[in-house]
Amino acid sequence: MFLISIKALQRNATILRDVRDAAGCRLILALKGFACWKTFPHIRGMFDGCCASGLWEAMLAREHFGGHIAAYSPAYGEAEVEKLCGFVHHLDFNSPGQWLRFRDLVAQQPRFRSGELQCGLRVNPEHSTGSTPIYDPCVTGSRLGATAAQLEDANLEGISGLHIHTLCEQGADALESTLEALEARFGNILSSPGIRYLNMGGGHWITKPGYDREHLVRLVRETAAKYDVEVWLEPGEAAAIHTGVLRANVMDVFESAGHRIAILDVSATAHMPDVLEMPYRPDVFLVEKNAEPESAAPGPAVTLPGESYQLAAGSGPHVHRLGGPTCLAGDVIGDYAFPRPLTVGDILVFDDMSHYTMVKTTMFNGVRHPSIALQHEDGTVETIREFRYEDFECRLS
Ligand SMILES: Cc1ncc(COP(=O)(O)O)c(C=O)c1O
DSSP, rough: EEEEEEHHHHHHHHHHHHHHHHHTEEEEEETTTTOOOOGGHHHHHGGGGEEEESSSHHHHHHHHTOSEEEEOOOOOOOOHHHHTTTEEEEOOOOEHHHHHHHHHHHTTTTTTTTTEEEEEEEEEOOOOOOOGGGTTTTTTTTTSSBBBBGTOOOOOEEEEEEEEOOOOSOHHHHHHHHHHHHHOOOOOOHHHHOOOOOOOOOOOOSSSOOOOOHHHHHHOOOOOOHHOOOEEEEHHHHHHTTTEEEEEEEEEEEEEEEEEEESSOOOOOHHHHHHHTTTTTEEEEEEEEEEOOOOOOOOOOOOOOOOEEEEEEESSEEEEEEOOOOOOOTTTEEEEEESSOOOOOOOEESSSSTTTTTOOOOGGGGGOOOOEEEEEETTTEEEEEEHHHHHHHHHOO
């Protein structure tokens, strides 16, 4: 079960809203990171709208969030552009070629002529600040955003915004050096009177303890004033970090060549693919029922009454290799040491599982999909979605 805390979501959203207000910028939720729309009524007041990766996310934003909708996709098709022009407010293109292809179509739209729809271009400042290539849009040969060289003879008439997204789980110092690279390569475009907005993308770890929010506020204010642009931030992870968990059941435990294996009813590849892609190692807690919670011990993002939580260690006497129920040999979450041997029926809690999990899940192998539940502010738990065989069947034809 994915269990999401409304209180934790509101805590993050409040921090983001306060940063937005202090910086005088605009704030939109990146649906690619978190799109559990039944939570939207609880947080939408803190955002100006959503950013969408294409038509379907934009439709979800219109139907369930409201407010401003900014769309960006590495490539649009004609039918998609036609539909998006009908209701989004920012339509950002990835290359001068895409803009050239759709410029006339967009120019005919009454919403574009009235200024209700503005178009932007994603640019690549070619300044890498991260260390994980799969999450670095500035790698050499990147397909994300136009480089200064690609824009040399480009006709940008009709473009009124620039969009960058280069950060991933980073601080304001990474944004500062990125803005310097942006200025060095695209300062002339940014300074031109036709440019009215700068979208600084996501990847700002704003709600993480230790993030220097004052630094971000200063950078946003300085940039907005220098180029006379409206600045937009579109966080995904920062909105949903530490707001949810994935609860799993131990289905089998056995020995294999000296390794103690625990097969769970959740899968790395189907339910938390970033564990394999990024890769990263989530924190795992063993649930003890009918136990007094240990107040000093750190717990997962969402806890339930009558349970205590023991954080699994990297090494120790009771190491288990946690694996999923799919056929993928590498469907392994990792080796974790527990305070006691695991047995069938034990419950494990994977921490921090709201962002980039639920949006990426698959039904590979027809594995039973985790249900989705909300923990409301008064502590009550409401299951908002349970998956059935028919949900699996209807995805395939
Ligand atoms: C264009 C764009 N905007 C915003 C985001 C959200 O980033 P994050 O969830 O790291 O804040 C992403 C994430 O990949 C993105 O590609």
